[in-house]
Amino acid sequence: MVYVLTGGPGFGKTALAEKLALKGYQIGPEIARVLIDEQLKKGGEILPWRNSREFERRVMESRIRFIQQIPDKEIAFADRGLPDQVAFSLYKGKPVSEPLAAAVKNHRYAETVFITPPWREIYTEDDIRKETFEEACRIHDWIVKAYREAGYHLVEIPKGSVDERVKFIADFVSSAI
Template identity: 50%
Template sequence: MRKNIVVITGGPGFGKSSLIEALSVKGFQVGGEAAREIIGEQMETGGETLPWKNRRAFQQAVSQRRIDFWESVDGVDWAFVDRGIPDQLAFASFRGFEPSAILKSLASEYQYFPVVFICPPWNEIYVQDEVRTESFDEACRIHEMICKTYNDLGYRLVDVPLCSLEERCAFILSELKLSSGINQ
């Protein structure tokens, strides 16, 4: 089943989370970046569900959080999410792992809106931190893998222009033929 959940994706640090937050302020239901949320939670509590400690448990936790968000969205409502299940396929491939059959099945079962917005590489805003440890070049390679994965799954990719946050939001909403926001 496909839902009106619009994925905003791209390499790490290219402006996805800022867009998701701006869309939330406009009144849309949004899902955050599950992997980053889990890493933050686990680091805060001293947990073991981290990609460098227990990769399998981490992948399962990320998948479950993405499924929970997908299932929380009504079939007719519009929602936006910072990365989708296909991103996990791309990250597994980037890290040199064959994505599991379960993960491939989840990417097939949980369908998003057919248009995916891609935040392209943007060196001027890229910042590393304790969770985003990839170099800009690595982030660009991850970006390429993400684009390939979504293309291979039949999604239509639309690059988000490199401009102000408000202009990027307006671009996405215009492409989807949605009003400027639920609360406006």
């Protein structure tokens, strides 16, 4: 069973995923970020601002492979999921592609999705994350909408230390078993 960690850019998802990995959980990385980093390093063209269709396809296929590789009885976490791609498309004013809409419908995560709230104190920009805090908050709103429309139940992760937040998540999933 794959639980999604989501929320606006820079709100702490990846730190949580890294800590959950240290606890032994399998983690699906934030594949869009991985692909952007890889493409920038090698001067590639599969970037959302150069070849958005191919970028979407690669990210989508990677997310589907991760879902499919996790046995039903195992708990794993994905740093973002397919509905995040819907949210980013809508945020950018683009229609959701048919393959992506079908993927969201046909490849399901655990019903509960963990969402990090907007948190200015931990927000930082970097070489890949260039959105302002206000833009990250708007993206967050699209993410909430995309997951709700896809039929997921959002559970907000309380603000606190990474350890406190990871304990909240681990306690939640262990009580759901």
